[in-house]
């Protein structure tokens with residue numbers, strides 16, 4: 106990584122896996138598994154970027170101290186293996202978010218992302234931008250991504266409203282992780298996007314639609330175990346083979362709709378990853394419940410019936 110240009114000059118593109126947080130069976134963070142996890146992503150899935158301590162990583166259920174230790178381990182173990190490590194530093198309050206942003210800068214993260222606080226919800230773009238700005242000030246040179254996920258935060262502010270004029274407020278602004286289903290808003294983000302920004306799509310089920318609108322990459326939980334197939338979707342799209350791209354997207358949809366009908370949350374998703382990767386990731390943390398083994402086995406079987414080996 107030392108030979109590479111600084112992250113601020115390297116536009117983030119392609120697939121980014123939103124990592125699960127490895128826990129021990131007792132529910133403590135398990136740093137030992139992080140190195141193997143990174144090797145699995147690069148060697149088995151062809152995924153070379155990670156987004157750590159996000160939704161999939163259950164960051165809101167981790168303490169600030171735990172998030173720091175995890176971020177540091179991810180950055181250290183990713184050195185020379187991953188292209189970029191984006192650390193999600195958003196919290197319900199400004200102080201913790203700033204502390205994590207400053208820490209991410211110290212440990213050599215390639216970028217930070219910040220979700221909208223969602224206990225006291227900003228009701229318009231203005232206070233949300235002010236919050237993001239204050240967090241960015243704690244790590245002013247680190248590429249900064251806004252994390253838009255309205256279905257989870259309940260903050261229903263258009264991402265394109267957040268982006269408007271933000272380059273003046275946050276000079277390190279580098280893009281948006283757009284985990285929403287409003288494709289008009291997504292299109293407006295892409296068309297407003299500055300050349301070095303990345304618009305990264307986060308609803309894996311409909312990535313192809315986002316690529317058609319010009320998304321530069323994707324961040325998602327399913328790229329942990331479907332990365333190799335989704336890389337094929339992206340290269341088919343890039344070659345203009347829309348029929349093949351669609352075929353792969355439909356397979357992803359078949360798997361995810363099967364999973365969603367049986368109840369698909371972070372706990373099930375984590376257990377599915379364990380089943381498919383053989384990694385030791387442990388249980389989720391309360392209030393997320395562990396997934397019953399049989400439930401996950403039938404989703405894993407469905408995966409194998411839909412997708413060939415990578």
Ligand SMILES: CC(=O)N[C@H](C=O)[C@@H](O)[C@H](O)[C@H](O)CO
Nearest residue numbers: 160284307308309310325326327
């Ligand atoms: C709510 C949530 O976790 N969204 C993830 C990213 O933002 C996605 O990667 C989903 O897990 C994925 O699209 C499956 O539904």
Ligand SMILES: CC(=O)C(=O)O
Nearest residue numbers: 123159160161325326
């Ligand atoms: C999926 C995603 O991007 C996250 O876990 O935050």
